[in-house]
Amino acid sequence: xxxxxxxxxxxxxxxxxxxxxxxxxxxxxxxxxxxxxxxxxxxxxxxxxxxxxxxxxxxxxxxxxxxxxxxxxxxxxxxxxxxxxxxxxxxxxxxxxxxxxxxxxxxxxxxxxxxxxxxxxxxxxxxxxxxxxxxxxxxxxxxxxxxxxxxxxxxxxxxxxxxxxxxxxxxxxxxx
Amino acid sequence: xxxxxxxxxxxxxxxxxxxxxxxxxxxxxxxxxxxxxxxxxxxxxxxxxxxxxxxxxxxxxxxxxxxxxxxxxxxxxxxxxxxxxxxxxxxxxxxxxxxxxxxxxxxxxxxxxxxxxxxxxxxxxxxxxxxxxxxxxxx
Amino acid sequence: xxxxxxxxxxxxxxxxxxxxxxxxxxxxxxxxxxxxxxxxxxxxxxxxxxxxxxxxxxxxxxxxxxxxxxxxxxxxxxxxxxxxxxxxxxxxxxxxxxxxxxxxxxxxxxxxxxxxxxxxxx
Numbered sequence: 001x002x003x004x005x006x007x008x009x010x011x012x013x014x015x016x017x018x019x020x021x022x023x024x025x026x027x028x029x030x031x032x033x034x035x036x037x038x039x040x041x042x043x044x045x046x047x048x049x050x051x052x053x054x055x056x057x058x059x060x061x062x063x064x065x066x067x068x069x070x071x072x073x074x075x076x077x078x079x080x081x082x083x084x085x086x087x088x089x090x091x092x093x094x095x096x097x098x099x100x101x102x103x104x105x106x107x108x109x110x111x112x113x114x115x116x117x118x119x120x121x122x123x124x125x126x127x128x129x130x131x132x133x134x135x136x137x138x139x140x141x142x143x144x145x146x147x148x149x150x151x152x153x154x155x156x157x158x159x160x161x162x163x164x165x166x167x168x169x170x171x172x173x174x175x176x
Numbered sequence: 177x178x179x180x181x182x183x184x185x186x187x188x189x190x191x192x193x194x195x196x197x198x199x200x201x202x203x204x205x206x207x208x209x210x211x212x213x214x215x216x217x218x219x220x221x222x223x224x225x226x227x228x229x230x231x232x233x234x235x236x237x238x239x240x241x242x243x244x245x246x247x248x249x250x251x252x253x254x255x256x257x258x259x260x261x262x263x264x265x266x267x268x269x270x271x272x273x274x275x276x277x278x279x280x281x282x283x284x285x286x287x288x289x290x291x292x293x294x295x296x297x298x299x300x301x302x303x304x305x306x307x308x309x310x311x312x313x314x315x
Numbered sequence: 316x317x318x319x320x321x322x323x324x325x326x327x328x329x330x331x332x333x334x335x336x337x338x339x340x341x342x343x344x345x346x347x348x349x350x351x352x353x354x355x356x357x358x359x360x361x362x363x364x365x366x367x368x369x370x371x372x373x374x375x376x377x378x379x380x381x382x383x384x385x386x387x388x389x390x391x392x393x394x395x396x397x398x399x400x401x402x403x404x405x406x407x408x409x410x411x412x413x414x415x416x417x418x419x420x421x422x423x424x425x426x427x428x429x430x431x432x433x434x435x436x437x
Binding site for chain 1: 323324325326327328329330332335343347352353360364367368370371373375376377378379387389390394397401402404405406408409411412414415416418424
């Protein structure tokens with residue numbers, strides 16, 4: 001709970017601060033806190049990924065983009081009234097939805113009834129891999145993972161296509 | 177660039193251990209937390225750390241961009257190739273039981289290792305290539 | 316007592332909603348594109364939280380099988396989110412690449428300035 005509260009405070013910071021460098025650093029801290037929350041929630045693999053990806057790689061990428069552009073956000077000219085209304089309406093609907101959610105941490109909820117018990121019971125004898133996350137990722141849901149790998153492949157190719165070639169002058173160009 | 181002696185020495189010391197840790201995460205992912213995604217990101221982080229301390233050109237000499245770019249499709253090929261191999265061996269796509277006729281569990285183990293290797297190669301290649309693309313843009 | 320219990324049971328959800336709404340607010344309100352991408356990743360991370368939270372069982376252990384334990388948290392959401400994080404950073408990189416190209420073509424990453432430039436006559 002303390003970690004979650006800290007995350008909320010950091011989020012307020014991200015919303016308020018106009019210096020983009022500060023925002024990127026705060027989002028790195030946020031990712032580390034998220035990784036700690038994942039460890040508390042027993043998701044060790046996810047925590048590892050979040051710590052290395054969210055706090056490491058994406059922070060580096062954002063910083064390199066700030067180096068290429070500029071690190072100061074201008075004051076928005078439009079009033080924040082409409083976004084506040086949109087956000088508040090979304091929050092109200094979501095809060096209404098949480099009233100029906102099952103209580104936290106109980107073993108009898110619907111999430112734990114479907115295929116997960118099969119994975120937990122059969123992983124050892126069917127795949128010989130004790131880490132169920134790995135066996136589900138690579139074996140039971142191999143199609144999913146193949147799809148995800150293809151998405152990463154496509155995104156990587158697209159980035160290379162966008163950023164390949166020499167830097168042009170800053171006047172508006174018709175290609176791109 | 178003379179003042180960051182400590183950083184340079186520390187980076188040089190750390191790099192092999194980071195790579196070793198990535199491989200540990202990769203191959204110990206069956207028994208502890210870890211797997212191809214994490215290992216790929218950690219391996220890419222090593223290259224990025226090297227590039228940040230020593231500059232882009234030495235890093236590009238150590239890991240040429242062409243290799244990083246070739247790794248992106250190579251991983252997907254390893255992954256899909258495993259699936260095609262199981263099909264050729266007479267089972268469904270990505271059904272690893274066919275990889276070892278004597279013991280389905282060994283086949284599963286082999287299949288998982290191959291697939292995680294594919295994921296590792298693609299993720300590491302993508303992250304390094306993307307970092308090179310962004311960092312090379314500024315010059 | 317019942318009030319405190321309900322607060323503890325839904326605390327995760329409330330924080331998650333707060334994070335999600337903050338991300339939404341940033342995306343709608345802020346004109347700066349890097350800030351928008353940070354907002355999008357905030358939104359995304361709150362979804363990670365919403366997936367992982369119901370998978371936790373009180374008194375359970377991480378889903379790595381061992382003879383010493385019998386209760387494990389649900390591994391399925393972990394798998395889904397694990398891949399979603401890496402895909403998320405790949406798409407974030409794509410968005411950042413677009414921002415870089417926009418900055419090179421138009422010299423700005425602020426939405427307002429881009430619109431103003433567009434109305435000038437190009």
